[in-house]
Amino acid sequence: MLKxxxxxxxxxxxxQEQVNKFIEISGDDNPIHHDEAYAAQTVFKKPVIxxxxxxxxxxxxxxxxxxxxxxxxxxxxxxxxxxMFCGEEYTAFFKVISLDEKRHTAxxxxxxxxxxxxxxxxxxxxxxxxxxxx
Amino acid sequence: MLKxxxxxxxxxxxxQEQVNKFIEISGDDNPIHHDEAYAAQTVFKKPVIxxxxxxxxxxxxxxxxxxxxxxxxxxxxxxxxxxMFCGEEYTAFFKVISLDEKRHTAxxxxxxxxxxxxxxxxxxxxxxxxxxxx
Numbered sequence: 353m354l355k356x357x358x359x360x361x362x363x364x365x366x367x368q369e370q371v372n373k374f375i376e377i378s379g380d381d382n383p384i385h386h387d388e389a390y391a392a393q394t395v396f397k398k399p400v401i402x403x404x405x406x407x408x409x410x411x412x413x414x415x416x417x418x419x420x421x422x423x424x425x426x427x428x429x430x431x432x433x434x435x436m437f438c439g440e441e442y443t444a445f446f447k448v449i450s451l452d453e454k455r456h457t458a459x460x461x462x463x464x465x466x467x468x469x470x471x472x473x474x475x476x477x478x479x480x481x482x483x484x485x486x
Numbered sequence: 487m488l489k490x491x492x493x494x495x496x497x498x499x500x501x502q503e504q505v506n507k508f509i510e511i512s513g514d515d516n517p518i519h520h521d522e523a524y525a526a527q528t529v530f531k532k533p534v535i536x537x538x539x540x541x542x543x544x545x546x547x548x549x550x551x552x553x554x555x556x557x558x559x560x561x562x563x564x565x566x567x568x569x570m571f572c573g574e575e576y577t578a579f580f581k582v583i584s585l586d587e588k589r590h591t592a593x594x595x596x597x598x599x600x601x602x603x604x605x606x607x608x609x610x611x612x613x614x615x616x617x618x619x620x
Contacts (some may be wrong), residue, residue, distance in 0.1 A: 370511040376502040377511075378542035382549035382557070403559045404545040405539065408512035411538040415516035423516070424535045429563040 354458055359447040360418040363467060364409050366401050368438045373429065374405045396435045403432035403474070408440055409444045410462045410478055419458070419485040430476035434466075441467035446458050449477075456486045488592055490613050493581040494552040497601060498543050500535050502572045508539045530569045537566035537608070543578045544612055546594045552580055553592070553619040559592065564610035568600075575601035583611075590620045 362456050368386075375381050384389040384400055391399045407430045436442065443465050450459040457479060464474040480486075502520075507534065509515050517524040518534055525533045541564045549557050577599050584593040591613060598608040614620075 364513075373507055373511045374542075377507045378539070378546055379498075380542060380546035380549055382555065384549075402532075402542075402545055404542050404562065405512070407562075408508075408514060408536070408538050411536055412512055412514035415518075421516065425566050427563075427565045428515055428538065428541075431561045432559050 354419050354451065354482075355449060356448055359445065360413065361446075362409065362413050362417070362443065362444045363441065365441050366405070366436075366438050368399070371401055371405065371438060373397070374402060378402070378405075378475050398437060400435040400437060403430065403436075406432075406436050406464060406474055407476070409442075409464065410476070411448060413444060414460065414478055414480050419480065419482045422482050422484045425478070425482040427479035428462070428476060428480055429478075430462070430474055432474055434471060434473040436473050437462070442473065443467045451486060453486065455481065456483045457481045475479055488553050488582055488585065488616070490582055491584060493579065494547065495580075496543065496547050496551070496578045497575065498578065500507070500539070500570075500572055502533070505533070505535055505539065505572060508536060510537075512536070514538075521615050532571060534569040534571060534585055537564065540566075540570050540598060540608055541610070543576075543598065544610070546579060547580060548594065548612055548614050551615045553614065556616050556618045558615040560615055561610070561613035562596070562610060563612075564596070566608055568605060568607040570607050576607065577601045585620060586618065589615070591615045592615045592620050
């Protein structure tokens, strides 16, 4: 059963091929995500991963590992603090900050840091329901 | 230039093929999203679209249409209120609720409704920066 302050870390990265497939299935073809010439003229200098795609790591971990199978995703808040780039290594951090055993729900802090610079790129909070684990 | 109460509507749907590709690129292979036999035993009765993938419609519209090119996605909060299913028609609604012209940022209400039942499936709020349009 999940307890307050339980935590989990997950290392990941994305390739431009994954980002291109996300563009295809989401229809989000903002050139900042794939056009090197366009991106070079922006503050980011090179194509950046879609913020909402980077946040899929939270859905993946909450739904498949921590707390895992049976989880129902109820809420996600995300602040996109710094750009994320293909090929860079990132770590997603999860920490249980509150539990409601009656409703089988937990609020979980969700953070992504660049694994090398340790700077936070995405900060937020999720709420999940899991009748077997909460 | 974006004004308070400016709004936009966008109709969309997702196919199981799109969901399967999202599973592939995100690694989020929770069986609730693709396994009909597993889903049949849950409260949802059939596979549901990933909440975070459904929220990609907000990223798509904010980054490519309203306010569009040049947008930098700063924040998204989403509550997943009802399940969303492949093949159903949905409408995403956007409404400007506050503006900060000095920082070129806007807070935008983001809602998804089932186009037939009119019930809200996702409710949330986004914050974007756009130096040309805010």
